[in-house]
Amino acid sequence: MRSPSVIKRKARSAKRAKFQIAFACDVLRLEVTDSECTNFQHRNLEWLRELLTPGLLAANPGVNLVDFLGPETTEELQERMGDSALAAYREDPATAWAQNYDAKDFGCVDWYVQQFCNSELVIGFELPPVIKRCIHARGQRYLDLRIHPLRFLRDLCFSATTNDPLIFAALSKIEVDSHEITHQVHRYRAMFRRRLMPVFAIPPGLPVLVGQTAVDSAIIQDGQFMNWSDYADRLQSELNDFDSLVFMEHPSQPSSTQITEFLRGSLEKTIISTNVNSYGVLLSNKSIPKVITLSSSLGVEAQAMGFETKFLLADPRNKFLVLDCDLAAEIPIGHGLFEPSFWAEVLHVTGERHYSQDPSSNSFSFGENYARNSLDQWAYAALQHDLGQAAGRKTLIPALGLNSFCRDSLLGGMLSYKATPLAPAQAMQLAHKTGLQIELLDPPMEIGEHRTVDMGGGSSKTYFVDGFHPPEAWGYWSSEIRSCIYIPVSKRAVALGALLKLRLHIFIYSGLIASAPVLRIRHSGDTSGYVFFRPGMPDTHVVEVSVLANSELVQLTFELTGLESPYSLKESGDIRWLGFGVREFEIFCEASSDTRIEIQNERGLSVWGFSPEPLNYKIHGRGS
Template sequence: MGAPSFSRVVVTGDLLRPFFVGARVESATWKNVRWLHGMLEAPLRASGLTARMLAWDERGAPETTAFFDTPSLYDALGLDLDLASWAALCADGRTPQALVEMLAPQVEDALVIGYELPPPLIAALERLGRPVVDLILHPVRFMPDLIFALRTNVPAWDAWLRARRLDEAAIAERAGHIRAKAAWMAAPMPLPPGTALVLGQVASDRAMIQADGGFASLERHCAFLHELCCRHPRVLFRPHPYAAPDDPCERAIARLPAIRRTDANFYHLLAQPELTTVVALNSSGLIEARHFGRESINLMPWLYDFDACAPAADGRTGTPVPLSSAWATAAFWRGLLQDDAQASPAPLPDHTLRRAMNADWGYGFIERICA
């Protein structure tokens, strides 16, 4: 893909994922799309671009939102509108022609900026030859603001992003600050040296989708968890705060009474020198644990590889590039779209993205202990 041609911007997200509210089904990501549009509409307007949303959003205003009829797409594909079908679409290496045909008029002559676009949408946009910038929430959540990684299928933009990659030395420094402050605090509980921690995850998260289209679970790793109990003097389990009542991770842990359940703050636990090992399917907490010097064991592959450096090429999307919060500024988009090698956009004030996303992930505790 050479210099991309577009006259407008389409802001979107995972158009395919359903969410059930009782017996009613709606988009699981319409809030993500509105959030991203809210963050970018003014910065893009400063570059002379009009940004509209493309969403399966029943409540979207026609002036700002183009409606994507996800139920009709599932009908055309002969699929039930449920999470099993969504997972199968995400796991399937093929791109449904019906999806390409539905997207084509919606993204004509547009730059598409998305939030965590799933593989079928990325592939469909690549087939349509549209320039894409996709934002992905980075697994490290304990910095003074959330980190996002951006990926694109435009080689010049990809190179521009990589030249501004976040210096990860700051992450290790911040982890050190948290450990230092925690040294003055009482431990969350008595812990013997060599303690291990198992992390739960949301059962229907896209990171849980397996190659066969099903969802992974700790229930398939009970033998490993039993071995973990034999190797460590204590094993803790911390459930995910958004886990459903019938959580398969909880069911797996219930089979192993040696594992103790805890709701202690994750970062307070990581700061304890007695905690040596963190285990999960592929939780973002494993990446965070490494920055605290803990052994991390993932039981299935990562959804994204944030250490990879595969560039965009031949219209294919490159690997995600972690960046500062500058991506939500007008200076960032002017520099990117004009390929300004000298541009050095400044990040937003601390906590701007975290507050705008209404997402804490335990950081409020850190704010208190590190103030």
């Protein structure tokens, strides 16, 4: 087979070829630096073209394949989409992408689609609705491909949408046979049910919520990214019969704290949050009453496994269907997509043909993992190779009032399919033997409570979530310029207008002191105080801050002027970047009083580091 004729084009129009196919992608998903634009979809597009090229060329050796890429410089972006688009992408590229993704006005993509004018067919990878509508409005055929949500089959399969009846008819002939799904489910369920590994155990009878990344086309609606709190009423209804639930964290989401604290605080549920292999959890536990997700592919897989599944936003099999141009919902497409026979039908090729085999006889005729092994393998890798090394973390996040018996029953269910109650110390010991990490966080604060945080204990992770290194025996080092401490507060305390008084013992890393660092403390957008560190002054300050509990998760933000590393200073082999340390932390939760009104109208700004006692100032109004 001859080498494919592949041309990479951006702004210029392609010359008319004997038969030209345009390869297109989501050119709106940009990241912008000072002068460059980057788009990982360009690599995805090249990956797709390489997979499809052999079948295309076998069906029509004269076909000309053209990659159409998006802007690669800010100058190109400005020229094609305008000054306002450049400013929007500079400010927040994810938000700019979401706002353009399903736009009814073609202005943001018309410059791109114009380039397909000499192409007989547009093959896309994850095309946004606005591009599909624009192509359709120009009277051109398209075939848009994406990876199908069923990802545990013998290979990754594609799903497809098209505006062309001929292509749709050809796609229906290469749909993955339903027995492939059934056999794979039972194959892996047999493996997990035989082994019953403790790492995958969850308490029986608990619903499972499936997390996903915060920036994903699957959760874009009306120009914005949806989240769990947008569906609070429906979630409350779905979870009405349950006091506890399991939350499966997405491996690409750095922190799920905002989500789990919403579930605990607003819905008043006890949460088991875990990062263990999601397939292992679903295939090992038979008594999961329901699976709930926004629009995760894992919800589709849970349905295939026989679980009742609720999609709060949309079933991802239908989420990407553009009703005014796509012909029908997406179906799983097997290896027939790589066969010349499929492309001969799509490209209207007639005459003698030479095909490798009839794709209808085998959904994965090219062998297991043909496409999967050219990509990252997600959670499926453990099913192939690493099940014996399976490990992970399970975090019990208790709701207010969770009694010790219920707590111990949940801990037991996190380690054994028999759900025998285990006290925290027993659970930690057993977990250590199985390679599992068990964490038990503190419950929400209630009015009248005084809590001294165990700085070296696992429960301290309740508060030190973002921008901190793992705890040491004495406490925490900050790891980022911006760090956050979170304090969960009961729904009742928030309703009663609780006031939190926080006392922290803060010190600075000695390697920073020469640079006279400054630590700024913020809450709800306002500055609460500054901590100054100077040579010759005390390196530790007792910082006291009062904040209103205006939500079930109170956030205190710390911004430090710099970080330093012991390794870079040649002090030790410690390569971590260090900022400030917190060695003691106390929380007082008080009832509403006139102090609440005073704090709202006249904020206090404290300054530490210039005298033995903090300097206090009154600042009228809001601002920083």
